[in-house]
Amino acid sequence: xxxHIELFFKSIFIDNMVxxxxxxxxxxxxxxxxxxxxxxxxxxxxxxxAVTVPLNWLLDQYLLRDGALVWLGPEYTDYNLSFLSFxxxxxxxxxxxxxxxxxxxxxxxxxxxxxxxxxPLIAVNCAILGGSLFMQSRDIQTLGLAFNYGVSSGIxxxxxxxxxxxxxxxxxxxxVPAPLRGLGITFIITGLMxxxxxxxxxxxxxxxEAAPVKEEQQxxxxxxxxxxxxxxxxxxxxxxxxxxNDTINN
Amino acid sequence: MSxxxxxxxxxxxxxxxxxxxxxxxPAFNALHTFLFAPDETTHSGSHVRAADDLKRTMNTVIxxxxxxxxxxxxxxxxxxxxxxNGFPQxxxxxxDFLTWDNFWIGxxxxxxxxxxxxxVGLLVEFIFAVIKGHEVxxxxxxTGMLVPLIVPIDTPLWMLAVAVVFGVVIGKEVFGGTGxxxxxxxxxxxxxxxxxxxxxxxxxxxxxxxxVERAGGPDAISGETILGYLAQNKAAEMSYSVSDxxxxxxxxxxxxxxxxxxxxxxxxxxxxxxxxxxxMLSAVIGSLVMGLVFNGVVDAGWIGETSKFYGxxxxxFWKHLIVGGLAFGIVYMATDPVTGAQTNRGKWFYGFFIxxxxxxxxxxxxxxxxxxxxxxxxxxxxAPTIDHYVVRGNVKRxxxxxxxATILPKDSEGKANELHxxxx
Numbered sequence: 001x002x003x004h005i006e007l008f009f010k011s012i013f014i015d016n017m018v019x020x021x022x023x024x025x026x027x028x029x030x031x032x033x034x035x036x037x038x039x040x041x042x043x044x045x046x047x048x049x050a051v052t053v054p055l056n057w058l059l060d061q062y063l064l065r066d067g068a069l070v071w072l073g074p075e076y077t078d079y080n081l082s083f084l085s086f087x088x089x090x091x092x093x094x095x096x097x098x099x100x101x102x103x104x105x106x107x108x109x110x111x112x113x114x115x116x117x118x119x120p121l122i123a124v125n126c127a128i129l130g131g132s133l134f135m136q137s138r139d140i141q142t143l144g145l146a147f148n149y150g151v152s153s154g155i156x157x158x159x160x161x162x163x164x165x166x167x168x169x170x171x172x173x174x175x176v177p178a179p180l181r182g183l184g185i186t187f188i189i190t191g192l193m194x195x196x197x198x199x200x201x202x203x204x205x206x207x208x209e210a211a212p213v214k215e216e217q218q219x220x221x222x223x224x225x226x227x228x229x230x231x232x233x234x235x236x237x238x239x240x241x242x243x244x245n246d247t248i249n250n
Numbered sequence: 251m252s253x254x255x256x257x258x259x260x261x262x263x264x265x266x267x268x269x270x271x272x273x274x275x276p277a278f279n280a281l282h283t284f285l286f287a288p289d290e291t292t293h294s295g296s297h298v299r300a301a302d303d304l305k306r307t308m309n310t311v312i313x314x315x316x317x318x319x320x321x322x323x324x325x326x327x328x329x330x331x332x333x334x335n336g337f338p339q340x341x342x343x344x345x346d347f348l349t350w351d352n353f354w355i356g357x358x359x360x361x362x363x364x365x366x367x368x369x370v371g372l373l374v375e376f377i378f379a380v381i382k383g384h385e386v387x388x389x390x391x392x393t394g395m396l397v398p399l400i401v402p403i404d405t406p407l408w409m410l411a412v413a414v415v416f417g418v419v420i421g422k423e424v425f426g427g428t429g430x431x432x433x434x435x436x437x438x439x440x441x442x443x444x445x446x447x448x449x450x451x452x453x454x455x456x457x458x459x460x461x462v463e464r465a466g467g468p469d470a471i472s473g474e475t476i477l478g479y480l481a482q483n484k485a486a487e488m489s490y491s492v493s494d495x496x497x498x499x500x501x502x503x504x505x506x507x508x509x510x511x512x513x514x515x516x517x518x519x520x521x522x523x524x525x526x527x528x529x530m531l532s533a534v535i536g537s538l539v540m541g542l543v544f545n546g547v548v549d550a551g552w553i554g555e556t557s558k559f560y561g562x563x564x565x566x567f568w569k570h571l572i573v574g575g576l577a578f579g580i581v582y583m584a585t586d587p588v589t590g591a592q593t594n595r596g597k598w599f600y601g602f603f604i605x606x607x608x609x610x611x612x613x614x615x616x617x618x619x620x621x622x623x624x625x626x627x628x629x630x631x632x633a634p635t636i637d638h639y640v641v642r643g644n645v646k647r648x649x650x651x652x653x654x655a656t657i658l659p660k661d662s663e664g665k666a667n668e669l670h671x672x673x674x
Contacts, residue, residue: 035635035638162635163631163632163634163635166632166634166635166637166638167432167631167634169634169638170432170634170637171425171426171430171432174425174426174430175426175427175430176424176425176426176430177382177423177424177426180424185424185425188420188424189432191420192420192421192432192433192438192631193631195433195438195441195442195445195627196433196624196627196628196630196631197628197631198441198445198624199607199611199615199618199621199624199625199627199628200611200615201615201617203611203614203615
């Protein structure tokens with residue numbers, strides 16, 4: 001139970017799809033002009049994520065990962081089909097999006113019209129594929145957790161697009177400098193919202209214990225790379241000098 | 251004396267007329283308005299004559315901030331000398347705190363912060379006003395006062411200048427200036443400093459004057475904030491009493507320490523109706539609720555003393571209000587009328603979550619023992635959403651009321667019957 005709560009909270013706020021990993025930006029920027037539309041798209045994203053992540057978890061568990069095919073018989077132990085992940089995940093997602101599209105068109109034509117091209121585009125929304133791939137790489141253990149992960153990362157994306165849509169409605173009549181109007185100011189708002197969401201960065205994982213080690217390592221790495229760079233530059237200069245001398249001599 | 255001022259005013263007036271319609275006009279107009287009450291009246295359109303214009307509002311907030319500023323100047327010196335000589339045994343306000351030596355440290359450390367904040371910020375405002383060709387807005391007056399009060403005392407001046415430029419340009423001017431910004435500019439400046447120069451914004455060396463320069467030497471001094479002690483589970487090493495925390499004789503950002511003076515400033519703002527009491531009250535409630543929850547977790551024995559959250563979780567819930575920047579944030583930052591929620595019902599939600607999240611970030615996020623500014627920024631982000639739903643809710647309720655209302659025809663005497671409206 002505790003791990004469910006932790007995963008839920010973490011994927012909404014700490015690993016927020018928009019502000020932490022910057023996924024799903026295209027529809028986030030394009031469909032956030034009005035709150036009502038944004039809510040529709042956000043709900044669609046939650047639904048699609050909630051369905052595709054568990055489905056893909058099953059695919060991953062029983063088809064794709066190393067030794068997943070063992071249920072067919074002992075001779076299949078060595079098979080590793082994970083190179084098929086992308087194509088199978090995308091196939092699942094595309095099917096699900098088609099389903100959502102049919103349902104929305106049937107039950108809410110006005111939402112269907114206002115979402116326009118972006119509803120079918122959910123199929124290629126990186127947040128959706130990202131959800132499945134994160135599920136795979138973060139090694140989520142059970143089907144329940146996978147479902148939880150899908151729903152909560154969808155809610156995170158939903159909150160992000162809801163907030164920016166409300167802000168964009170609020171600043172509609174602001175005197176924004178002409179070159180920044182539209183997408184420019186939206187990018188700036190997204191950045192500022194990212195600062196707000198920073199409040200959760202490093203939460204639960206314990207920032208102050210992990211961070212300094214990382215920093216030291218980074219500093220060391222930087223130093224090493226700097227030294228390497230300098231050496232490379234020196235080599236370059238020497239080679240140039242040699243070739244220069246050669247040309248002069250010739 | 252008065253003659254001289256008059257001539258200066260007159261000269262400014264002539265200068266203003268000279269530049270009317272030219273590019274530099276806003277700059278001279280602003281100077282004139284800033285120094286003197288303009289005696290010109292508008293000639294077009296209809297206007298409501300009211301005393302509480304933007305300038306008056308800003309000045310009221312500044313008046314509420316002046317005691318905090320003066321206290322912070324004394325506290326700067328007090329913390330410095332106490333870190334060197336140890337805290338005085340029997341503390342007396344006149345001999346140990348309100349001394350010229352203490353004030354001198356404040357003058358050489360706090361005043362430059364204030365000057366740089368105002369100088370750079372107003373310069374940016376002037377430049378933008380001249381480019382855009384509109385009047386200089388008074389919006390920076392409060393921000394410029396808040397900024398030096400929420401940074402650590404040893405913040406280098408160039409750093410502050412860079413942050414102020416970022417905060418004013420990206421946080422405010424790109425949205426169209428005062429009244430249009432979505433995040434509080436002062437907090438944007440603080441957040442920029444925090445994430446761009448983290449080593450200067452946290453730790454046990456930045457809160458006391460000269461602690462950074464002396465680090466590593468034989469005369470090294472340090473002053474950890476109370477939240478810093480608690481985050482490291484070192485509550486036992488702390489020597490501050492509750493009255494120290496309340497009156498503010500503790501290390502911390504320049505102006506955030508004295509809860510007492512902030513409380514007075516807050517009451518002043520409530521009585522002058524500048525700040526919203528709803529936000530302040532609900533934020534206090536929010537932080538108390540979260541503090542109680544954490545205390546409950548400790549009392550129930552769910553976490554042990556070795557847990558890294560123990561220090562802050564076991565901290566009595568009401569003490570959260572008197573340490574760190576929570577009080578300062580609630581009174582001066584959360585109540586910003588531009589970036590906060592604007593509907594009355596929305597203000598309750600907005601304030602509650604600010605208090606709630608502040609304490610939560612304090613406890614759960616050891617990297618940011620001071621989470622108040624981030625909590626307020628986060629709620630600034632969500633304030634338009636809250637307002638949107640409050641307004642939608644109101645619309646829905648009234649539509650329902652309209653639907654249920656039955657308007658009866660006039661009776662024979664020509665008197666209208668009462669409206670039978672269901673109050674929802």
